[in-house]
Amino acid sequence: MSSIPSLQTLSNELLKDILDFIDADQDRSVNIDHRAYLSVESFRLPSPPVPSRAHDVGSFRLTCRRFAEMGIPYQFAKVATRFSYHGLERLDKICSQGHLAKHTRKFSYLVPYFYIQGTEQVQHFLESERRHQNPLDPSIFQSKAEDQRRILQTAEDTRVLRKAMAAFVSLQHVQILRLQDEADRMLLEALQESDLHRATMVDLKWAPACTHAATTIAEALLYARSPFSRFSGPMMNSQSALAIKDRIPQTVPLLASRLTCLELHFDDPEALEERMRAISRLFKTVFNAAQNLQAVHVGFPSRAPLDMGLEEIFHSVHWEKLRAFGIQAWRLTADEIIRLARRHSTTLRGLRLRDVQLREGSMWKDVLTMLRSEMEQLDWVSLRRVDYSKHFDELWADSMEVGDVEIGDGSHGSSESDNEDDILPHFSMHGSENVSEEDYDSEYEHSIADTDHGPDAYEIALSPNTTASLPFCTCSRSSDPAGTDDLGDNGLFVMYQQRKLWEKWVIGRCPEHSS
DSSP states (O other), X not given: OOOXXXXXXXXXXXXXXXXXXXXXXXXXXXXXXXXXXXXXXXXXXXXXXXXXXXXHHHHHHTSOHHHHHHHHHHHSSEXXXXXXXXXXXXXXXXXXXXXXXXXOOEXXXXXXXEEOSOHHHHHHHHHHHHTTTOOOOHHHHHHHHHHHHHHHHHTHHHHHHHHHHHHOTTOOEEEEXXXXXXXXXXHHHHHHHSOHHHHTTOOXXXXXXXXXXXXXXXXXXXXXXXXXXXXXXXXXXXXXXXXHHXXXXXXXXXXXXXXXXXXXXXXXXXXXXXXXXXXXXXXXHXXXXXXXXXXXXXXXXXXXXXXXXXXXXXXXXXXXXXXXXXXXXXXXXXXXXXXXXXXTTTTOOEEEEEEEEEOTTOOHHHHHHHHHHHOTTOOEEEOTTOEEHHHHHXXXXXXXXXXXXXXXXXXXXXXXXXXXXXXXXXXXXXXXXXXXXXXXXXXXXXXXXXXXXXXXXXXXXXXTTSXXXXXXXXXXXXXXXXXXXXXXOOSSOOOHHHHHHHHHHHHOOOTTTOO
């Protein structure tokens, strides 16, 4: 009677296939030409798989020495670290083991709000809140505040980050995310609901936390001469950019020259134009130095579109390799968009104009006509929530909130595990949303929930089956508008159905007659 084959008898190739099945996105990322690359949904968490893939990979590695070695590239390809003594200690242990650290390609830094006031202030506030039936425990926040104070005083984060960036010899992607656990969320809600006098007793802020994280990460990357080429800051504060400009001005171009992808979203609406003008020269320095950029996203809060010229940020820079470009929440003229698109007409394959509001005197049909007729490489365009500036202001004047999530967007789930290696980006466009401790333990990174664009919208690949590459006339087969006059652009407002039609019309040009 034949014995039952053991897993130990399987070849390495077959075991690798098993690991690929368990952790299918280990080597997968959204292609730079795909619609999801600059999508808000690219940073949003879908429902996590059950059971946890990270847990399965960990269990696989515990089986035997052979399996332990095979699982290392899967378990340590993505490393996430919280700004806490425990998190930094864990990172220190990982980067002390070169056979683990050499596999890390993505590093995510999870940074909580900073407690600005002393710990006694937190206790006084919470004691007063208890009289209002608030169940918050002062000891939790005192411990957090003390933890932050010790790290800042000893510069432990600087030491460990420098060590980690030097150890991550295969690092490609660096990401800074705002972290909010349930206790912080409850405290913030209590502060918002409290009267002004008691609320000032506790100063819980993101700006100094973001500033400190950005500067220490930048200094660590420079110190280690890291090979990274992509940076994501989906919850940046403009003060952090000012701090980088002031603290490490001579080395900013060196960092920027390594970039192929840059994703920045500023979520602080206060004095937005003033702060952006203050760092306009920094943008010029970065963008002129970043000549290898293939994908760029610069965005602002949907509820507070930036009231500045496009070139005050981009300074007429031309990137020869640019393939995907995205902006969000901006008040612009049609000519500004057209000029930037024309500069990159020979390379641009994806264009995202999310929450862009056209100024009075401009028409969306002029932008659309140019994109359709001149952007021959364009494979997708996103016009989500585009409108006219005057109509946008009227909506706000009537107290109609223009949120960052449209009706129909799916909610995301969360996981109960405590694994920091499978951190996922949750790109929160609304100031009150953050990466929660439940969110960052999920494992999906390549599954994108973009219900607004349909289930396949984020997977538009560069293949011969795209509309733009069909080799024969499609005029008679199309139900799209025949010309500019059929777009229904009234120069006053844009309906959801219109802009969806416009997206299809721009890339649905007939190969035979488009010229």
